[in-house]
Amino acid sequence: xxxxxxxxxxxxxxxxxxxxxxxxxxxxxxxxxxxxxxxxxxxxxxxxxxxxxxxxxxxxxxxxxxxxxxxxxxxxxxxxxxxxxxxxxxxxxxxxxxxxxxxxxxxxxxxxxxxxxxxxxxxxxxxxxxxxxxxxxxxxxxxxxxxxxxxxxxxxxxxxxxxxxxxxxxxxxxxxxxxxxxxxxxxxxxxxxxxxxxxxxxxxxxxxxxxxxxxxxxxxxxxxxxxxxxxxxx
Numbered sequence: 663x664x665x666x667x668x669x670x671x672x673x674x675x676x677x678x679x680x681x682x683x684x685x686x687x688x689x690x691x692x693x694x695x696x697x698x699x700x701x702x703x704x705x706x707x708x709x710x711x712x713x714x715x716x717x718x719x720x721x722x723x724x725x726x727x728x729x730x731x732x733x734x735x736x737x738x739x740x741x742x743x744x745x746x747x748x749x750x751x752x753x754x755x756x757x758x759x760x761x762x763x764x765x766x767x768x769x770x771x772x773x774x775x776x777x778x779x780x781x782x783x784x785x786x787x788x789x790x791x792x793x794x795x796x797x798x799x800x801x802x803x804x805x806x807x808x809x810x811x812x813x814x815x816x817x818x819x820x821x822x823x824x825x826x827x828x829x830x831x832x833x834x835x836x837x838x839x840x841x842x843x844x845x846x847x848x849x850x851x852x853x854x855x856x857x858x859x860x861x862x863x864x865x866x867x868x869x870x871x872x873x874x875x876x877x878x879x880x881x882x883x884x885x886x887x888x889x890x891x892x893x894x895x896x
Contacts, residue, residue, distance in 0.1 A: 663687040663689065663845070663849075664688050664689070664708075664709035664710055664776075664780050665688070665689045665691070665706075665708045665709045665710075666683055666688050666689070666690050666708060666709065666710045666711070666712065666776070667690075667692075667693065667699065667702050667703070667708040667710070667711045668680060668683070668690060668692050668693070668711075668712045669693045669694075669695075669696070669698075669699040669711065669712065669713045669714055669717070669722070669725075670693075670694070670712075670714040670717075670742065671694050671695055671714060671716075671717045671718055672714075673694070675714070675742075675765070676692045676694065678767075679712060679767070679772065680692060682772060682773070683772075683776070684877065685877065685881070685884070686773065686776075687849060687881065688776075691708065695717055695718065695719045695720070696717060696719050696720035696722075696724075696725045697719060697720075699713070699725060700725075703729065703734055707736060707737055708737055709737060709738075710737060710776065710779050710780055711737060711738070711739045711740070712739075712740050712742055712776075713725065713726065713739050713742065713759075714742045714743065715741055715742065715743035715745075715750060715754070716743060716745060722741055722743075722754075723741075723750065723753055723757070726739060726741075726754060726757045726759060727757055730758050735757075735758045735784070736784055737784055738760045738761075738782045738784050739758065739759045739760060740759065740760060740762065740775055740776070740779050741759045741761070741762050741763070742762075742764075742765060742767065743763075743765060744764065744765030744766070760784070761775050761779055763775055773842075780841065834851075835847045835848055835851075849881070849885055850886075850887065853867070853871070853882060853885065853887060854887070856870050857887075864878060864879070
């Protein structure tokens with residue numbers, strides 16, 4: 663589960679992304695403009711930012727530059743837009759964005775992009791000539807290769823280091839599993855623990871985990887945990 667900041671001036675987009683991400687177990691903070699995004703970033707570092715490019719006060723690329731210049735770009739940022747050009751996508755990548763989502767955003771594409779971005783380790787960057795080589799490599803590809811405006815993503819190479827074999831487990835969970843499978847396994851253990859601790863009272867489990875009952879039932883169903891017996895005892 664991750665802390666995700668969603669920045670978009672369209673209330674419908676914010677609510678849609680929030681609902682999908684919340685159902686996945688993430689903690690979601692919403693901002694409708696750059697000013698609110700700045701305040702949220704100052705309160706704490708999110709694990710991921712979904713940042714709209716076109717906003718009325720300050721556009722997303724300018725905010726990305728601002729964070730980079732202040733050394734605050736130490737988390738993965740995925741840009742979002744329905745009207746961006748390949749030049750805009752390249753510029754955002756040069757500054758430090760790790761990916762790009764084209765609107766309208768499908769649930770499958772959102773979850774795939776979020777999972778990929780959360781696996782990235784981001785070192786604080788400053789928008790300068792040091793990132794031009796990466797941008798130049800992307801600019802030399804075709805629009806299809808970049809994929810930014812065709813529902814694809816901007817590929818950014820990242821070296822993957824293999825963890826020591828002795829450290830490939832967290833309890834009974836194999837860390838060699840794909841992120842989503844490992845997270846699902848953790849959540850099954852997590853909810854099973856709280857269900858047993860609260861004697862299967864959905865009301866108390868809801869209060870303990872911070873999930874509304876509707877979202878809790880949906881999460882248990884998603885994880886394959888039968889909630890019928892628990893519902894009768896609530």
